[in-house]
Amino acid sequence: MNAVPVQHYLVVGALLFSIGLAVAVTKRNVIGILLGLELMLNAVNVNLVAFSRHDPELLQGQLFALFVMVVAAAEICISLAIVLRIYAHFRTVEPDALDELRG
Amino acid sequence: MEIAAFYAFATVAVASALFILFSRSLMHAAFALFFTLVAVSALYILSGSDFLGIAQIMIYVGGILILIIFGIMLTRPARAGNSVSSNRIEVGASNRFLGGLAAAGLLALLLLVVLSTRFVLSGEVREMHSTLRSLGMELMTRHLLPFEMAAVLLLVVLIGASYLALNRKSST
Numbered sequence: 582m583n584a585v586p587v588q589h590y591l592v593v594g595a596l597l598f599s600i601g602l603a604v605a606v607t608k609r610n611v612i613g614i615l616l617g618l619e620l621m622l623n624a625v626n627v628n629l630v631a632f633s634r635h636d637p638e639l640l641q642g643q644l645f646a647l648f649v650m651v652v653a654a655a656e657i658c659i660s661l662a663i664v665l666r667i668y669a670h671f672r673t674v675e676p677d678a679l680d681e682l683r684g
Numbered sequence: 685m686e687i688a689a690f691y692a693f694a695t696v697a698v699a700s701a702l703f704i705l706f707s708r709s710l711m712h713a714a715f716a717l718f719f720t721l722v723a724v725s726a727l728y729i730l731s732g733s734d735f736l737g738i739a740q741i742m743i744y745v746g747g748i749l750i751l752i753i754f755g756i757m758l759t760r761p762a763r764a765g766n767s768v769s770s771n772r773i774e775v776g777a778s779n780r781f782l783g784g785l786a787a788a789g790l791l792a793l794l795l796l797v798v799l800s801t802r803f804v805l806s807g808e809v810r811e812m813h814s815t816l817r818s819l820g821m822e823l824m825t826r827h828l829l830p831f832e833m834a835a836v837l838l839l840v841v842l843i844g845a846s847y848l849a850l851n852r853k854s855s856t
Contacts, residue, residue: 585690590731591798593694597720599791600701606783610710612755616717619748620701623724626740632803634731640818643733644827647819650743651834655841657748661755662848668759669851 590631597624611664611674615657622653690730697723710756714749721745735816 598621605617626646633642668674700719707713721744729737823831 585687585730587803588798589690589694590727592795593697593727595791595794595798596698597701597724598794599787600698600705602790603783603787604701604705606786607705607780612752612759613710613713615752615755616704616710616713619717619744619752620704620720623721623744626736627724627727630728630731630733630736633733638818640815640822643736643815643819644822646733646736647739648830648834650739651838654743654747655837657751658841658845659848661751662845664755665758665849674759 587631587635590627594624594627594631597621597627609675609677611667611676612661614676615660615664619653619657622649625649686730690727693723693726693730696720697727711753714753714756717752718745718749721749733815735814735819 601617601620601624603617604620605614608614608617626649629642629646629649631642633640633646636642664674667679671679673679697720700716700723703716704713704720707716721740725737725740725744728734728740
């Protein structure tokens with residue numbers, strides 16, 4: 582049985598994280614930034630699962646990945662609620678246009 | 685066989701992530717995110733964590749992606765003939781250049797670290813079996829406090845999100 586070495590998983594995670602960072606920085610829409618954040622969280626989870634493959638008794642990497650998923654769900658829920666409020670107020674979701682604090 | 689499947693799913697994940705990066709339409713980007721999430725879930729299952737792969741499909745594809753698509757559809761940009769936004773000036777893409785540069789630099793740094801490190805945990809892969817029982821035992825014994833905190837966090841998020849997204853126009 583030729584298992585995939587752990588470095589390959591880490592390289593895939595690094596690629597996904599960098600692409601997620603580029604998406605989060607360059608998108609001109611708040612929801613595009615959220616897509617980039619989801620990509621970065623997935624990349625972190627790939628790394629955690631890849632290391633958890635080597636100690637199946639404790640499974641701490643998989644447990645941590647599970648909590649990361651919970652936090653990601655909470656984060657996307659709150660941020661979409663905020664985005665809807667911003668859209669109701671400014672009628673746009675472009676981050677450069679959101680430049681005043683007073684309502 | 686396993687290596688071929690790994691490379692196929694990793695290629696799908698990275699390619700659709702690149703599609704998200706370069707696509708103009710946000711809805712197309714959301715559908716590309718679907719392919720990325722499913723491919724990452726396949727990577728989880730390939731590395732022996734079956735429960736996490738199913739949870740990835742259920743939470744991300746079934747919940748988060750649907751929420752994102754709802755968000756995209758509810759926040760359509762205004763029409764082009766709008767008097768407020770008709771005479772806006774599009775500024776050049778220095779942000780795009782700097783962002784790409786930062787991401788490429790981070791990728792180079794990560795690859796340097798990953799390829800030059802000997803990991804303690806990277807020994808032989810243990811015998812694979814279903815992780816469901818041990819995950820449940822761990823959650824209920826040693827990780828009980830984070831488990832309960834996650835429950836409280838989800839409750840707070842539920843209340844907070846429904847309060848934030850409340851339509852205040854009708855009440856005033």
